[in-house]
Structure formats: structure tokens, C-alpha cells
Amino acid sequence: MSPSNLWREIPQRYRLEAAFCPKCLTTYFPPRELCTECGSRELEKKKLPTRGKLVTYTVIHTPPKGFELYAPYIVGLIKLEDGTHLTAQITDADPDKLDLDVDVEAVIRKVKENGRDGPIYYGYKFRPILNANGAPERKC
Amino acid sequence: MRKVAVIGVGMIKVDHHWKESIRSLFTKAAINALEDAGNPDIDALYVGNMSAGQFNKQENLAPMLADALGLESKPSLRVEEGCSSGSAALYMALKDVASGMHDFVLVGGVEKMMDTATNDATFIISTVTDQEYEAFTGLSLAGINAMVMRLYMNKFGVKRESFAKFVVQMHENASKNPYAQFPFKISLDKALNSAPVAEPIHLMDCAPIGDGAAALVICPAEKAKDFTSDQVDIIGAWKASDTFLFHMRKDFLSMKATIEASRNAYEMANITPEDVDVAEVHDSFSIAGILAIEDLGFARKGEGWIAVEEGLISPDGETPVNPSGGLKARGHPIGATGIYQAAEIVLQLRGDAGKRQVPDARIGITHNTSGFGTSAIVHVFKAE
Amino acid sequence: MMIPKSRVGIEGWGCYIPRYRIKTDDIASVWDAPVDRFKEDLMIQEKAIAGPDEDTITLSTEAAINAVKRAGIDPSEIGAVLCGSESHPYAVKPTGCTVAEVIGATPYTLAADLEFACKAGTEAVQMCMGLVASGMIKYGLAIGADVAQSAPGDDLEYAAASGAAALLIGPLSSSSAASIEATVSYVTDTPDFWRRAEQPYPKHGGPFTGLSYFHHVTSAAEHLMSELGLKPSDFDYVIFHQPNGKFPLRAASQLGFTKEQVSKGLLVPYIGNTYSGSSLLGLTAVLDEAAPGQQILLVSYGSGAGSDAMYIIVQDGVEEKRDAAPKVWDYIKRKQYIDYACYAKWRRMIIGLETK
Numbered sequence: 003m004s005p006s007n008l009w010r011e012i013p014q015r016y017r018l019e020a021a022f023c024p025k026c027l028t029t030y031f032p033p034r035e036l037c038t039e040c041g042s043r044e045l046e047k048k049k050l051p052t053r054g055k056l057v058t059y060t061v062i063h064t065p066p067k068g069f070e071l072y073a074p075y076i077v078g079l080i081k082l083e084d085g086t087h088l089t090a091q092i093t094d095a096d097p098d099k100l101d102l103d104v105d106v107e108a109v110i111r112k113v114k115e116n117g118r119d120g121p122i123y124y125g126y127k128f129r130p131i132l133n134a135n136g137a138p139e140r141k142c
Numbered sequence: 143m144r145k146v147a148v149i150g151v152g153m154i155k156v157d158h159h160w161k162e163s164i165r166s167l168f169t170k171a172a173i174n175a176l177e178d179a180g181n182p183d184i185d186a187l188y189v190g191n192m193s194a195g196q197f198n199k200q201e202n203l204a205p206m207l208a209d210a211l212g213l214e215s216k217p218s219l220r221v222e223e224g225c226s227s228g229s230a231a232l233y234m235a236l237k238d239v240a241s242g243m244h245d246f247v248l249v250g251g252v253e254k255m256m257d258t259a260t261n262d263a264t265f266i267i268s269t270v271t272d273q274e275y276e277a278f279t280g281l282s283l284a285g286i287n288a289m290v291m292r293l294y295m296n297k298f299g300v301k302r303e304s305f306a307k308f309v310v311q312m313h314e315n316a317s318k319n320p321y322a323q324f325p326f327k328i329s330l331d332k333a334l335n336s337a338p339v340a341e342p343i344h345l346m347d348c349a350p351i352g353d354g355a356a357a358l359v360i361c362p363a364e365k366a367k368d369f370t371s372d373q374v375d376i377i378g379a380w381k382a383s384d385t386f387l388f389h390m391r392k393d394f395l396s397m398k399a400t401i402e403a404s405r406n407a408y409e410m411a412n413i414t415p416e417d418v419d420v421a422e423v424h425d426s427f428s429i430a431g432i433l434a435i436e437d438l439g440f441a442r443k444g445e446g447w448i449a450v451e452e453g454l455i456s457p458d459g460e461t462p463v464n465p466s467g468g469l470k471a472r473g474h475p476i477g478a479t480g481i482y483q484a485a486e487i488v489l490q491l492r493g494d495a496g497k498r499q500v501p502d503a504r505i506g507i508t509h510n511t512s513g514f515g516t517s518a519i520v521h522v523f524k525a526e
Numbered sequence: 527m528m529i530p531k532s533r534v535g536i537e538g539w540g541c542y543i544p545r546y547r548i549k550t551d552d553i554a555s556v557w558d559a560p561v562d563r564f565k566e567d568l569m570i571q572e573k574a575i576a577g578p579d580e581d582t583i584t585l586s587t588e589a590a591i592n593a594v595k596r597a598g599i600d601p602s603e604i605g606a607v608l609c610g611s612e613s614h615p616y617a618v619k620p621t622g623c624t625v626a627e628v629i630g631a632t633p634y635t636l637a638a639d640l641e642f643a644c645k646a647g648t649e650a651v652q653m654c655m656g657l658v659a660s661g662m663i664k665y666g667l668a669i670g671a672d673v674a675q676s677a678p679g680d681d682l683e684y685a686a687a688s689g690a691a692a693l694l695i696g697p698l699s700s701s702s703a704a705s706i707e708a709t710v711s712y713v714t715d716t717p718d719f720w721r722r723a724e725q726p727y728p729k730h731g732g733p734f735t736g737l738s739y740f741h742h743v744t745s746a747a748e749h750l751m752s753e754l755g756l757k758p759s760d761f762d763y764v765i766f767h768q769p770n771g772k773f774p775l776r777a778a779s780q781l782g783f784t785k786e787q788v789s790k791g792l793l794v795p796y797i798g799n800t801y802s803g804s805s806l807l808g809l810t811a812v813l814d815e816a817a818p819g820q821q822i823l824l825v826s827y828g829s830g831a832g833s834d835a836m837y838i839i840v841q842d843g844v845e846e847k848r849d850a851a852p853k854v855w856d857y858i859k860r861k862q863y864i865d866y867a868c869y870a871k872w873r874r875m876i877i878g879l880e881t882k
Contacts, residue, residue: 012627014274016624017628031389032274057293057394058289058290060288060292062280063340064261064340065282067264067265068280070261075280077280077340079289088389089275089276089279089388090279094545094577102292110588111580111584112578112581113280122616127579140862142864142871142872
């Protein structure tokens with residue numbers, strides 16, 4: 003992913019900005035130009051809620067290039083409080099102790115580093131909500 | 143529209159073909175198909191290939207392969223539709239013959255994956271997913287399938303063992319297929335206990351990477367009799383897609399693309415799922431195979447795994463699935479897979495499938511998807 | 527002494543401490559070091575470590591988000607985002623840009639990165655005070671954050687930790703959580719601890735660092751108190767920069783403060799030395815509990831060297847803001863222990879480890 007490509011996605015990656023069709027009340031994340039439900043072309047900006055529930059997840063043991071340092075890591079499908087879904091890594095969690103339906107919240111983390119001299123890609127990940135007691139552990 | 147027939151098939155055994163290049167693999171498969179067809183003059187060439195640009199740093203495949211086959215003066219096109227590039231090439235070739243634009247068309251698929259390191263290959267395969275919202279999170283294609291597998295296991299109370307049984311069946315079938323990458327049986331234990339890839343998917347749940355090529359010769363049905371007595375017609379074909387992003391799906395446990403593509407192809411062919419005697423489905427991962435059994439109409443939602451347990455998909459079952467061994471055991475040289483599937487179905491419908499012959503196969507289908515059901519292509523074949 | 531022409535307040539405070547901890551015992555056993563020296567003399571039991579997907583930028587964003595939540599203001603009104611650290615991920619490309627973008631302060635904002643060893647965070651506060659008091663900006667966000675570096679096997683390894691704290695500074699108002707009445711910066715050129723530009727780990731003068739710490743800290747504190755006509759007993763809390771547990775206690779004693787005054791802000795035994803986050807994290811711990819009217823003396827220290835002393839008075843607005851974001855002890859209590867191998871992997875200390 004090139005710097006310009008990354009930069010273009012910053013409103014989504016850093017602030018979870020989505021598009022909303024006021025006519026049929028559909029939310030699109032990532033945002034799009036055309037509401038494919040009702041055909042409207044007048045979509046508005048909407049900020050997504052930062053909390054949700056974990057719908058399902060996987061633990062990646064054979065990472066694609068660039069993610070080796072983080073393996074094993076968890077990627078999950080999350081349903082946010084407003085019903086919007088998105089896919090994101092689940093950080094600060096132990097895959098063996100993660101249940102479906104757990105409450106999660108968005109945080110900003112490093113997604114990819116691109117070596118010692120490349121640009122660092124930051125973006126949203128989700129973690130089980132901040133909880134001092136019995137919080138699930140992460141594998142090294 | 144004219145009726146179209148398949149008069150020649152050719153396959154190369156799927157393997158790590160270190161000595162073969164894209165050119166040599168494709169040429170050999172094409173030669174096999176041409177000889178099988180009786181060497182007609184070819185009017186056009188279609189090539190299915192997913193990612194020579196990334197695996198081999200080679201674009202512009204059509205003229206390269208037309209040149210290798212002496213077909214430079216004929217129209218040649220390369221078709222890319224992710225993991226369904228092979229079927230997509232057949233779909234395009236089919237339209238040329240059906241419309242009357244060309245008579246004898248050679249359509250082949252090729253993928254040479256082994257010149258790339260494994261984790262580069264994982265990365266390349268993940269380019270079929272959404273780059274900014276799926277691949278960006280480190281999610282591989284296996285990862286999406288794994289999330290679905292977990293949800294499926296949770297919702298329908300299915301254990302990994304049931305998926306492993308599907309894998310065992312694939313290997314059982316492949317053990318009779320000289321073109322398979324893994325022509326050997328495996329035990330349930332071996333299928334169940336392999337290294338985790340993207341949990342709950344383990345290595346044995348995944349189609350392998352490898353090199354391969356396969357080709358077909360198609361022509362108008364009325365001209366087929368001059369070349370073969372075992373004519374197989376293509377009587378239905380459709381391509382459909384679904385939301386590109388997995389997280390935008392209305393139903394996470396079905397592939398709408400498969401459902402739409404198959405229903406439309408069946409309608410064109412004037413058949414129902416019950417009429418299908420043999421199917422080659424897209425089991426890139428065991429969960430994908432189970433979902434295909436359901437979404438193609440061979441089992442109810444949530445019961446695909448039961449069809450496996452009860453032997454309904456075995457070669458002597460109600461709807462034999464993947465007699466070739468499927469993507470899991472026959473192999474999945476990506477752009478070629480759709481053509482391997484078609485070649486297998488044609489051999490089955492001709493009665494030429496040797497030890498893996500499904501008895502009395504008269505109607506067969508191929509099912510080839512890209513990404514996690516981002517699109518699906520279904521072709522229906524009938525023995526004439 | 528620096529007194530803002532119009533009064534300045536802390537509208538919101540926030541912190542972030544990563545959840546991973548490594549015990550002093552585990553580090554000492556790898557290097558065959560005298561563990562009692564670190565645990566008892568220096569009073570460090572364990573330290574907080576950033577996870578593999580965390581860095582000074584990510585730590586800063588969470589602390590900033592928490593501060594903005596407590597402030598309850600529109601982030602587009604933030605006119606400056608100043609980030610102090612000695613572990614900015616880029617030598618060229620400010621931490622402040624990413625933090626400003628995440629919280630929504632862009633595009634009309636000043637963003638700058640500061641470095642002054644462990645006092646870069648309090649400098650950020652001082653500069654925000656000036657920008658706010660002059661009327662140049664409405665709100666300023668000052669952050670001290672570090673994923674501190676230490677050479678493997680060096681004494682610093684027992685303390686160098688990860689953490690962040692942020693203060694949202696604005697004109698003093700009835701909603702302010704605290705006021706910052708005055709500040710002193712005491713700076714000299716003292717080579718007690720440094721890191722050359724291309725080097726991964728700092729070097730230091732051993733005990734000489736301690737000498738420098740006490741000199742600058744006591745000088746700044748004494749000057750501030752004398753200019754203000756205040757004495758140690760006037761304060762409810764004193765917070766020092768915390769390279770270990772012993773130094774703040776000794777500084778307190780040298781200046782005439784009691785152990786009780788130091789204890790609330792003393793976090794190093796539990797999380798280690800968070801470098802630029804250190805004294806500010808101590809402040810956030812105090813604000814999480816302090817009552818309106820209470821008086822705080824904050825004294826940071828940065829090698830190189832300098833000390834910033836601040837006179838802070840807790841205001842009425844503090845109580846209703848407390849629960850708007852997680853508190854320091856919410857983060858401290860949340861922990862998972864890792865071993866040295868994991869620590870080495872995550873801190874990218876393994877030769878030949880290439881992140882692609």
C-alpha cells in the first residue's frame with residue numbers, strides 16, 4: 003500500500019468515518035458514493051460508534067508478508083453499537099480465551115511497519131473493553 | 143444462440159513443476175486437449191490466469207501463449223476473475239461459440255505459483271480480498287473462511303472433525319486421479335491434526351499451492367459429431383456476485399453468489415439440483431466445500447456436513463462431489479482450476495474417468511468462486 | 527518564574543499505560559544481576575511494556591482521547607498538539623500530526639514534537655500555557671509519552687518503561703479541573719544521560735545522573751517556592767519525575783516534604799520509569815483523586831539537563847470529570863506478565879529480525 007493510498011483512507015482508519023444515506027438510513031463503512039439500497043447519491047458523513055460486539059474471529063498463524071512479527075494475531079468481524087459491521091484485528095487478547103459476543107472497543111495501533119525505514123501504517127483495531135479483572139491474555 | 147459442445151480435454155498433473163514455465167505448462171495442456179479433440183483448426187484462444195503479474199512478474203499472457211501455440215493471427219484474450227479465472231475464460235469462450243462469432247475455440251487455464259515464497263503467495267492470494275479493509279488488517283483469504291467456519295461451527299453445533307471428513311473424502315477421490323497433486327488417501331487423524339493456519343482452519347483444510355494447466359476445445363454442438371462420439375454439451379452457464387466486502391454481507395453463512403449463479407445456470411439448463419449427477423465444487427477450504435454443497439442445493443443450510451458424514455457426496459452417493467479430489471487434493475493452480483473442473487466433468491460424462499468414474503453420470507456441474515464468494519461461476523454440462 | 531498573563535487551567539487529563547509487564551526478577555535472572563538492588567534499593571517491582579503493535583504515537587493517541595473526553599470540548603477547537611518524547615517513531619515526521627488527525631484537531635492546529643529527555647511532556651504543558659494565555663489558541667493539548675529505550679543488560683533496563691499522559695490546557699474557567707498558576711524551568715548544559723541521533727539506546731554517567739537529578743529538581747522546586755512565598759507544608763501533593771522509587775523520596779526529604787505528600791503520585795514501583803510520561807502520569811494519578819482546593823507541586827526532570835516545576839491548584843471542575851475516562855489505576859491494574867524472550871521480540875532487540 004502506497005503512502006497516498008494510506009493517506010486517502012485516514013478518515014476511516016483514524017476516526018471511523020462512514021457514509022450514511024438519510025433516505026433509507028443505511029450506513030456504509032467504508033463510505034461510498036452511491037446508496038446501493040435505494041439508489042440515492044446524496045450520502046452524508048457519519049462517525050461510527052467505537053464499541054461493539056465480536057461476531058466471529060480467526061487466529062492467523064500463517065501471516066501474509068509484512069505481518070510476521072505480530073503472529074499469532076486475531077482478526078475478527080465486529081458488529082458496532084449502530085449495527086454496522088467491520089473487520090479488524092483484535093489486540094490485547096488471548097485467542098484461547100476469547101468468546102463470541104464479547105464487548106470490544108476501538109483503539110489506534112500500528113497495523114504494519116514496512117521495515118526499519120518505511121512509513122508506519124496506523125489504524126483501528128479492537129480490544130476487549132478495558133477491564134482490570136480477568137482480562138484475557140495475549141500470546142507472545 | 144447455438145448449442146455448444148466440448149470435444150477435447152487436456153490436463154497436466156498438478157505439482158511443483160520446477161522445470162516448467164507458464165508457456166510450457168500451458169502448451170502441454172493445450173496439446174493434450176487438441177489431440178483429444180482430433181486436432182481441429184482453432185479460431186480463437188482464451189486464457190484463464192489469476193496473477194501471473196504478481197507470481198511471475200508477467201502480464202500480457204494472451205499473445206505470449208498464442209505465440210507458443212502458433213495462433214498469433216487468431217483472437218486471443220486473457221481473462222482474470224480471481225480464483226474463478228478458469229471458469230471465466232470458459233464463460234467468455236462459450237459466448238463466442240454460442241453467438242456464432244467463432245467455431246473452434248481453445249480455452250485453457252494456467253497458474254505457476256511455485257516461483258514465489260509461501261508467504262508471498264499468501265499475500266498474493268489475499269489481493270483478491272479488499273485491500274484497504276480486509277488485507278490491510280492482516281486478514282488472509284484463509285482468515286475470512288476461518289471466521290465463517292467458526293460462526294458455522296458455533297451456530298450449527300458442528301465440530302472440526304466433520305470438516306476433516308470432507309478432507310478425507312477428497313483425498314480418497316484423488317487417490318484414483320492421475321492428475322491430482324496429492325493422489326493418496328489420508329487418515330482422519332492426519333486430516334484433523336495439522337498445523338493451524340488461521341484457526342479454526344488447519345493446514346489440511348486448505349487447498350495447496352502448486353503449478354498446473356488444463357485446456358478444453360469447444361465448438362458448435364452440430365459440428366461436434368465430426369470429432370467425437372462422446373459429445374458433452376454445455377447447457378447452462380451463469381456468473382453472479384455478492385458484496386465485495388465480507389463484513390457487508392447480509393448472510394455470513396451463505397454464498398449468495400453461488401446461490402444466484404447456480405439457480406440461473408440450472409434454469410438455463412432446465413434442471414433442478416436433484417438432476418445433478420456429479421459436481422466439481424470450489425473447496426478452496428473445507429468450509430467453502432461444505433457451504434458449496436448447501437448453496438448449490440444439494441443439502442439444506444447447516445446440513446452440508448451431514449451430507450459428508452452420510453456419504454451422500456461420495457462417488458457412489460446421491461450427489462458425488464469432486465470425484466477429482468477437488469481443490470484440496472487435486473490441487474488449485476488458481477487460474478487453471480475452473481478448467482480442471484470442467485475437464486473432469488467432461489471425462490465423467492463421457493464415461494472416461496477411469497477408476498474414479500461416477501456411475502451413470504449424465505448431467506454435471508462446475509462451481510468456481512473468487513475470494514470468499516465475491517463471485518461464482520456455474521456451468522452445467524450434459525452428455526449427449 | 528513564568529506566570530501566565532491570564533490564568534490557565536487543565537480542562538481535561540488522560541493517560542494510557544500498556545497492559546504488559548515484565549518483572550524485575552525476570553530481567554535480573556537473564557543478566558545474572560543482583561535483583562535486590564533493583565527491587566529494594568530502587569523500589570521497582572515490574573515495569574510496563576508496550577505491546578508489539580504499540581509505539582509512542584499510539585500511546586499518545588489513547589492518552590489524548592481520554593483527555594479530550596474529560597475536557598468535553600469540540601476537538602476542532604484545539605489549536606496546538608505538542609508531543610514530548612524521546613522515542614518518537616520518526617526522526618522526521620511529527621507524532622503530533624498523527625495524534626492531531628486521530629482526535630480531529632486538524633487541519634487548523636499547530637503540531638510539534640518536543641524532546642528534552644524525560645521532561646519533554648512538561649515542556650509541552652508550559653508551551654501550551656503560553657499559547658493559551660496569550661490568546662493565540664483556545665485549547666492546547668500537551669502530551670508526554672515514551673516507549674523508553676534501554677540497552678540490554680544495562681541498569682536502565684529495569685526501569686525503562688512505556689506510558690503516556692495528556693493534559694488539555696485552556697483558559698481557566700468554572701469547568702476547569704485545575705489551574706496552573708506558575709512554572710519555573712531550570713536548565714543547564716549537563717551531559718548526564720544522552721542518546722546520539724543514530725543510536726538505538728541511551729548512555730549515561732551512572733551516579734552522575736543522580737547528582738544532576740537532585741541538583742536540577744531541588745533548584746527548580748526551591749526557586750518556584752521561594753518566588754511564590756510557599757513552603758513544603760503548603761502543598762497537599764508533590765510529584766517528582768520518577769526514574770526509580772528512591773530518587774523522588776530522597777528529593778522530597780531534601781526539600782522538606784513528607785512521604786505522605788509523595789505517595790499518591792509515585793507510580794514507578796508498579797510501572798517503571800515512563801520517561802516523558804513519568805511526572806505527568808503522577809499528576810494524572812493525583813487528579814484522579816484530589817479534592818478542589820488542594821495544592822500540587824509538580825517537578826519534572828529531563829537529562830541534558832533541566833527541571834520544570836509547576837504550581838497547580840485543584841479546582842471545582844475536577845470531580846465531575848473524573849469518571850469520563852479510565853483512571854491511571856484502571857490501567858495499572860490491567861496487566862499480563864511476559865517473559866524476557868517475548869520482551870526482546872516485541873522490543874525488536876533480536877539481531878536479524880526484519881519487519882518486512
